[in-house]
Amino acid sequence: MVRITVRVNGKEYTREVVESRTLLHFLREDLSLTGTKEGCGAGECGACTVILDGQAVNSCLILAAETDGSTIETIEGEAKNGKLSRMQEAFHNHHAVQCGFCTPGMIMTIKDLLRRKPKPSRDEIIDGIEGNFCRCTGYEQIIEAVLDVTGQLGKKEGLRHVR
Amino acid sequence: MLPVNLEKRKDSGMFGDLRSGETRVIGKRTPRVDSIAKLTGEAIFVSDMAFAGMLFAQVKKSPHARARILRIDTRKAEALPGVRAILTGDELDYRVGLYMVDKYILAKGEVRHYGEAVAAVAADTTAIARQAVDLIHVEYEKLPPVLHPLDAIREDAPLVHPQLGNYDYIDTAFSPIPGTNICNHTKLRKGDIETAFKRSEWILEREYTNPSVQHVPMETHVAIVSWKHDDQVTIWSSAQSPFTLRNLFCMAFKLSHRKVRVIVPYVGGGFGGKAGIHIEPLVACLSRKAGGRPVKFTATREEEFSLLPCRSALTYRVKTGVSSDGKIIGQKMTMYWDSGAYADYAVNVTRASGYSAAGPYEIPNSWVDAYTIYTNKPFGTAYRGFGHVEFFWGIERHMDLVAHAIGMDSLDFRKKNALRPGSVTLTGEKIEEHTGNVLTCLKAAEKAVGYGRLTAGEKKREQRSGMKIGKAVVALHKAPAMPPFTATGVILKMNEDATVTANLSLTEIGQGTYTALAQIIAEHLRFPLHRIKISQETDTDRDPYDWQTVASKGLLLTGNAALLAAQDLLRKSYELASQILRAQPVDLDHDKDKVFILHNPEASVTFREMAVGYAFPDGRSIGGPLIGIGSYIAQGLTHLDKETGQGLPALDWTYGAHGIIVEVDEHTGEYNILKVASVFDVGKVINPDAVRGQAIGGMLQGLGTAICEGYIYDQEGHLLNPSFTDNKIPTARDLPLEVESMVVETPQLDGPYGARGVGEHSMIAVAAALGNAIQQACGAELTHMPIRFEDVWRSLGKKEPIDNWITKSPFGSCKSAPEIRKNRPVQ
Amino acid sequence: MIHDFRYVRPERLDEVLDLLSDRGEKGCVFSGGTDLFVDIRAGMTTPDYVVDLKGIESLHHLSFDKKEGLSIGACVTVNELIQHEAVKKHYSILAIAGRELASHQIRNRATVVGNVVTASPCGDMASPLLCLDAEAVILSNKGSRNILLSDFVTGVKSTTLRPDELVEKIIVPSRMIDATGGYKKLKRIRGHDLGVVSVALLKRKDTLRFAISSAAPTPVLLPDFPPSASVEEVQAAAQQAISPIDDVRCSREYRAFMVNVFIERLMKGAE
Numbered sequence A: 001m002v003r004i005t006v007r008v009n010g011k012e013y014t015r016e017v018v019e020s021r022t023l024l025h026f027l028r029e030d031l032s033l034t035g036t037k038e039g040c041g042a043g044e045c046g047a048c049t050v051i052l053d054g055q056a057v058n059s060c061l062i063l064a065a066e067t068d069g070s071t072i073e074t075i076e077g078e079a080k081n082g083k084l085s086r087m088q089e090a091f092h093n094h095h096a097v098q099c100g101f102c103t104p105g106m107i108m109t110i111k112d113l114l115r116r117k118p119k120p121s122r123d124e125i126i127d128g129i130e131g132n133f134c135r136c137t138g139y140e141q142i143i144e145a146v147l148d149v150t151g152q153l154g155k156k157e158g159l160r161h162v163r
Numbered sequence B: 001m002l003p004v005n006l007e008k009r010k011d012s013g014m015f016g017d018l019r020s021g022e023t024r025v026i027g028k029r030t031p032r033v034d035s036i037a038k039l040t041g042e043a044i045f046v047s048d049m050a051f052a053g054m055l056f057a058q059v060k061k062s063p064h065a066r067a068r069i070l071r072i073d074t075r076k077a078e079a080l081p082g083v084r085a086i087l088t089g090d091e092l093d094y095r096v097g098l099y100m101v102d103k104y105i106l107a108k109g110e111v112r113h114y115g116e117a118v119a120a121v122a123a124d125t126t127a128i129a130r131q132a133v134d135l136i137h138v139e140y141e142k143l144p145p146v147l148h149p150l151d152a153i154r155e156d157a158p159l160v161h162p163q164l165g166n167y168d169y170i171d172t173a174f175s176p177i178p179g180t181n182i183c184n185h186t187k188l189r190k191g192d193i194e195t196a197f198k199r200s201e202w203i204l205e206r207e208y209t210n211p212s213v214q215h216v217p218m219e220t221h222v223a224i225v226s227w228k229h230d231d232q233v234t235i236w237s238s239a240q241s242p243f244t245l246r247n248l249f250c251m252a253f254k255l256s257h258r259k260v261r262v263i264v265p266y267v268g269g270g271f272g273g274k275a276g277i278h279i280e281p282l283v284a285c286l287s288r289k290a291g292g293r294p295v296k297f298t299a300t301r302e303e304e305f306s307l308l309p310c311r312s313a314l315t316y317r318v319k320t321g322v323s324s325d326g327k328i329i330g331q332k333m334t335m336y337w338d339s340g341a342y343a344d345y346a347v348n349v350t351r352a353s354g355y356s357a358a359g360p361y362e363i364p365n366s367w368v369d370a371y372t373i374y375t376n377k378p379f380g381t382a383y384r385g386f387g388h389v390e391f392f393w394g395i396e397r398h399m400d401l402v403a404h405a406i407g408m409d410s411l412d413f414r415k416k417n418a419l420r421p422g423s424v425t426l427t428g429e430k431i432e433e434h435t436g437n438v439l440t441c442l443k444a445a446e447k448a449v450g451y452g453r454l455t456a457g458e459k460k461r462e463q464r465s466g467m468k469i470g471k472a473v474v475a476l477h478k479a480p481a482m483p484p485f486t487a488t489g490v491i492l493k494m495n496e497d498a499t500v501t502a503n504l505s506l507t508e509i510g511q512g513t514y515t516a517l518a519q520i521i522a523e524h525l526r527f528p529l530h531r532i533k534i535s536q537e538t539d540t541d542r543d544p545y546d547w548q549t550v551a552s553k554g555l556l557l558t559g560n561a562a563l564l565a566a567q568d569l570l571r572k573s574y575e576l577a578s579q580i581l582r583a584q585p586v587d588l589d590h591d592k593d594k595v596f597i598l599h600n601p602e603a604s605v606t607f608r609e610m611a612v613g614y615a616f617p618d619g620r621s622i623g624g625p626l627i628g629i630g631s632y633i634a635q636g637l638t639h640l641d642k643e644t645g646q647g648l649p650a651l652d653w654t655y656g657a658h659g660i661i662v663e664v665d666e667h668t669g670e671y672n673i674l675k676v677a678s679v680f681d682v683g684k685v686i687n688p689d690a691v692r693g694q695a696i697g698g699m700l701q702g703l704g705t706a707i708c709e710g711y712i713y714d715q716e717g718h719l720l721n722p723s724f725t726d727n728k729i730p731t732a733r734d735l736p737l738e739v740e741s742m743v744v745e746t747p748q749l750d751g752p753y754g755a756r757g758v759g760e761h762s763m764i765a766v767a768a769a770l771g772n773a774i775q776q777a778c779g780a781e782l783t784h785m786p787i788r789f790e791d792v793w794r795s796l797g798k799k800e801p802i803d804n805w806i807t808k809s810p811f812g813s814c815k816s817a818p819e820i821r822k823n824r825p826v827q
Numbered sequence C: 001m002i003h004d005f006r007y008v009r010p011e012r013l014d015e016v017l018d019l020l021s022d023r024g025e026k027g028c029v030f031s032g033g034t035d036l037f038v039d040i041r042a043g044m045t046t047p048d049y050v051v052d053l054k055g056i057e058s059l060h061h062l063s064f065d066k067k068e069g070l071s072i073g074a075c076v077t078v079n080e081l082i083q084h085e086a087v088k089k090h091y092s093i094l095a096i097a098g099r100e101l102a103s104h105q106i107r108n109r110a111t112v113v114g115n116v117v118t119a120s121p122c123g124d125m126a127s128p129l130l131c132l133d134a135e136a137v138i139l140s141n142k143g144s145r146n147i148l149l150s151d152f153v154t155g156v157k158s159t160t161l162r163p164d165e166l167v168e169k170i171i172v173p174s175r176m177i178d179a180t181g182g183y184k185k186l187k188r189i190r191g192h193d194l195g196v197v198s199v200a201l202l203k204r205k206d207t208l209r210f211a212i213s214s215a216a217p218t219p220v221l222l223p224d225f226p227p228s229a230s231v232e233e234v235q236a237a238a239q240q241a242i243s244p245i246d247d248v249r250c251s252r253e254y255r256a257f258m259v260n261v262f263i264e265r266l267m268k269g270a271e
Ligand code: FES
Pocket: A037, A038, A039, A040, A041, A042, A043, A044, A045, A046, A047, A048, A049, A058, A059, A060, A061
């Protein structure tokens, strides 16, 4: 066991933690912050993405012990005072969510992307979310949500009716 | 007009008033009802749940594809502190099975596939359980496995289930052949096939194949079960079929249904893989053995690939006879479905594929033999499209190959043979105007990709890149595969503030049906959408029955039940209001807030006042809580004749088409997908964004199947790629450069507001579209999917194709399957 | 994690070296952990303890100077490398190849040194570094040694690193600055994937240099070619040098073929 202190979404937590415990399991099991999901445990799917000291990372491949003294942002910190963040709002409006299991990781990845590139092009959005699998949406409506939030959507193509 | 005043209306049946006219909510853009909980991380999935005293389960899995279990030694594991229950097959005498009761909860005597569960442990922590599992020693005698279905039907093949003749099964639908590995043979005979071939100008026969693939829901299978005294069992499961799960569970353990409760909260994707019953019985037995403590099992991603089921591999042989004017006059179709070690859904995939095997085309003389064949591999189950993704690879590739062979444009050939009003399907069902319109779909896709020519821009692109551009258009269809008596129910409860809560047990697994149902209910009640809540968690103790969340049948069946419930709620409101207002129900009307007298709108009573019973000023009361009930059962379907396959299996047919543009490097086989345009005849769009989400999400899943996904085994039946390291799924970068989604609306007469399902269809025939476009671009004639660059390259170079899905030499990656790959070279 | 181990985070280099030399138990050093924890989870490695190098200030150094060249400390992440101005300017091939490594999240943790030390034949950093004549600076209690990366990797997941040794940094010589080049990687999807086979080219005034990954147990560095070399010449040399295998990712034949394709594309500057 090691003792660690982390700041998660602005709140400080001090805990004794098993040394081999991943940050992902620490968040989910020790802090009961279950918003962050596990899709593979092996760094492939991005469901576990959180922002650690300002960088998007796969929390399944990081030990909680490594994060002593760190600042961590997770999905639970996104909506403030009962109000969705602008990105969450855009996801809501564009049906960028289906089953919702990839969603928390996706939102955190995009948050990090927009910090680095406030107005990413379509290709930059695609490259940015490459590390986050979504099996449901086919990504298109997620990309549109990001374009919308960054004021680049223009007129949405949408569903076309034909006769 | 009043939906409840049927007496007063002359013009229609039950839903006549729903088929026309302006809608307020239906067809309008509106966010999903469940997205906020998911966006904030507040939605609780089973994988997020924990209970006091909960134990954690781990499973000991077979490293062999086929072996006799000689001895299992659990002593060391038992001695480990923190271990609360250990189970082996010896002490579990229960068999489960959806259609064919052929599977023990833990392997007994023999293991039948790599990754099969042979023992299980529940312990205080996952780490202890894992350690205990490692301490369990299993002695096996390896037996030669049978891996390919075509090997498995040979006379001398070892039998995966020698006891096949003794198993219980649903005999109205399936025909096992005892003494063989064939657990079902579906037959279909229509017209006179031999004469048709004699009359044919051309005959072309080809074989098409595809490997097994994994569904890859982002949330793996997970269940928590507590089995308390007096057999009170509660199951929390990431499942698609709470009621079917309960039913099969009760049958396996001979328990009364009232004792077993299944609860399904948010589900992180299913795609068919979470239908039926899977790990729940094992977890339940662990809980029972641990004295009723809740036990949780969360499958790892690797377990998802082999402990849990996959999609069946298929070998599909099609022989087609065509007349001199390009009409198909006879077609013989033979399907060899690789069921893997257990029948599960594969037998029904076989049946459903059998009756739509020809695609949306009229084949006057047809002959189908579809076999479900046991092999020693992880077993096949339902997967989005239910067989259609697999056999459409064959049938829509075949349509192109036949067209080429007879010198006809393949789209013209499709149009010529497409089902149209008056056509008769394989099972003898007559197609009507309102069934849907294949031709319109084909034409829309044709236009969207500019089929048949290259634009100036495309020609320039070819010059610049040195690649060749190809285009293709394919058609598709699917009807829900379900028993003819599939049923569902919805209960609507009016709340004190005149909002409405709906209880139902169709599950929301991401497909968006809850949003559509809320819209249907809101529309019909004339309430604003925000006043409707679909209760997210389904609970067999509290919610009305629904068969399963599968088959793209939810919108139609549960949609109709929701309409009936809404009608019932209104009828009861009117009855109550008629007493309060002293008027006949037929003279009443309502708006979003109140019921009033048609010709005297001042006389009214609000829904709020009536919601939980109406109190007169002096306190005397009438009514009581307003509850609307809707039950619906599929109408007019029949079993299929076992010898001829004739009958009425289709609740509805959703037709569609994909147009695709690809560019191919003729030298290397590399290709880029420039555009996919998809169109579906959905009857009526309930929610445009949701339809588009299904269209694009399914299309990309279809591309996954088309470009890269597939199980690779070695000769001994070890799965070599059970993880994301070597089993890729499409990422955002794999999206085609452009996607377009379109709909045709030919109203479904018995669909809610004319709608029919479209959850699976977007995935169907995508692979064939890709294969056809690649061939059009560069001539590569592919008959196996997925289409890897190397496959195109081999085909172009006339090299021997590599069918390495049961591979002779290759090695797995060490990260993929560490236990068997440890000492082999890797690259 | 399923396997239990202890976690140590020394703050001084000599502590690490002591740990590595003293303990009889199995220990692993790591920084990003993106390979180590995958292997531990899969049961491929079962260390008794893991040593986090990130506490050591000096290992984070990423510096460039015209005389010493580029120095990449053991804890420098791939993203730090590819975003570094001097790398983009003077060693563009590293930036190009680095961008191909896994996903953004992984690149935020995965280190350049780790990618080389893991010695997976499909690592993305090794072949460009080989082209650049990069050297590993290896420390132990007994002193330090420098070794050319081409001599460092000896086989699949094996190197000349002894259990008591640590790669402190990788040095890319200054004589390589302003070389151009490219990196071509065959993947099974367009999204992030391991290299099924890949080729790096380094172009300097007077030489062309190629290195190939996932086509032999170790990355393969071809002998230098003059700029006038023909595509065929290079391809012939490449085919001599590689020994690809059939595996779940690809056949030997297609690997060999794509090596030639990539050589040609790189030489023609296509794409
Ligand atoms: S759970 Fe961390 S990347 Fe999949």
